[in-house]
Amino acid sequence: MADGTFNITGLPRPADAVSKTKKIPYVTNLPLRYEISAFAGSKDKEVRKQWTLYVLALERFKSKPVDEKLSYFQVAGIHGYPETVWDNAPPPKSDPVGPQPPGGQPFGGYCNHNGINFPNWHRPYMLLFEQCIWDNMKDVIGHWKTKHGLPDSEAQAWYTAAEKWRLPYWDWARKQSYTQDFAYPEVLTQGTVRIYPPAALKDFYPPSGIYANPLWGFSNPELNEDGDPYPFGSMPKGKEEWNIKDDPVDHQKELPDPNHPNNDTDWIPWSQATGISRYGIFVNNERTGFRGLDGINNPWTANNFLSNVDLIAKSDPNKQIKHNPGNLADSVNRMFSPDYNSTWGQFASxxxxxxxxxxxxxxxxxxxxxxxxxxxxxxxxxxTGVGHMSDVPVAAFDPIFWLHHCQIDRLLAIWQSLYWDLWFDQKEPPRNPGSKYPNVPDDTETDFLQPFHDKANGDPLTDVWTAKKARNWTDLNYQYDDLMALSQKALAPDGTLDEEKF
Ligand code: TYR
Structure with missing residues (x-):
């Protein structure tokens, strides 16, 4: 049908993967999604190849022009701004205008928030990103072969490494070893990283292996004649439809808590930014202007906030946490406890x-x-400094978004491993008597998760991922590095499936 839908497939399943699925997904030999620090710091030769490819592929992906469907800009742009059509799907929601009633989603873009498909919408989104990085890895190796004469035999080892690569995650609920506390992954505090390109290509890369860190930021790939990035709201001629606008922050103004940290401004000048910032944007005196719009990172400020548990309670606009919330690890622990969450709806959204x-x-x-x-x-x-990650319409432009959301997908997979049957299990209960909230019907497992298509050149309206199709992550050919151990509890000592445990 219609011209071209992009097929989000999940990366290929290795030939030696064996499915032992009874009820809970269990497949042996699937490639693993690793925690980013283990991935970046690995001494394993194959993992070092994967890390090198990941760095180079991410850099290549980020540099693609904004009018390419499979550019980093457009893939990140699916989430919120610039609110343009992606992959021939129906147009995304626009920003709501004026005060919003609670319930539903107070943002434009394709993303699903404040709905029980929140974790499920983001699953094919991660799959798309993983596939894009992987395609760029193959291009990097192809380039080495054709332009730099990398011998076929060596290229093959790199292709094999790429086949087994999967997206890394940032486990923000685990203390980082370099600070002994909750913090950014160490690699997010560094402007450079170490890579390990093929020895035959050593003339093309810095001899030290020190290379610009693509996780450090993202700036507009559209460059002016001086080679500087345009502001995201002033794309070059012919590309204006990709302009990013300012966020009027109406949704945040409606927050009931006047002490909410977002309430100290009425708009965020995203159009003026040339790159993403982390705790980097400040208002100059009298609000005559802003600084930090050219991509400023303050990772140590971030680490201060991440390790300060009180802030979680203080920034809670809806007072969801009645008691001391504990730190990030405690929060995750409670989230998985049946005393706190006993239905899919409570857990998911x-x-x-x-x-x-x-x-x-x-x-x-x-x-x-x-x-x-x-x-x-x-x-x-x-x-204390604003950054893109805190604002829904622009959060996905920050490369840390993909590490964070891979972690969200991992937590989803852990929930599924623990409570496979708690999946759209709840009947919608009646609202509390006197609730002022509108009765917005819950999402269902067959809702189309646009704009994520599951067929090449398919029907852009119906060949679409759903929660149901994405329920079993092992069908998507990845496993989390620490989830195999959890699943293995169901294995008898001889390695066969312990039927009793299912
Ligand atoms: N700003 C949102 C809030 O305060 C949090 C958020 C930010 C959610 C970015 C999603 C996102 O992409 O609730």
């Missing part, structure tokens, strides 16, 4: 809480913890 489905303990949903980490990672106050 802020929506249930926002619409008045309270339980005795109060609870922290995956989305709620995720929101806090977004704000803590990017910075959401002009007093």
């Amino acid at each position: 802020t929506k249930w809480k926002n619409e008045g489905h309270t339980n005795a303990t109060g609870y922290m949903s995956l989305e709620y913890i995720h929101n806090n980490v977004h704000n803590l990672t990017g910075g959401s106050s002009f007093k």
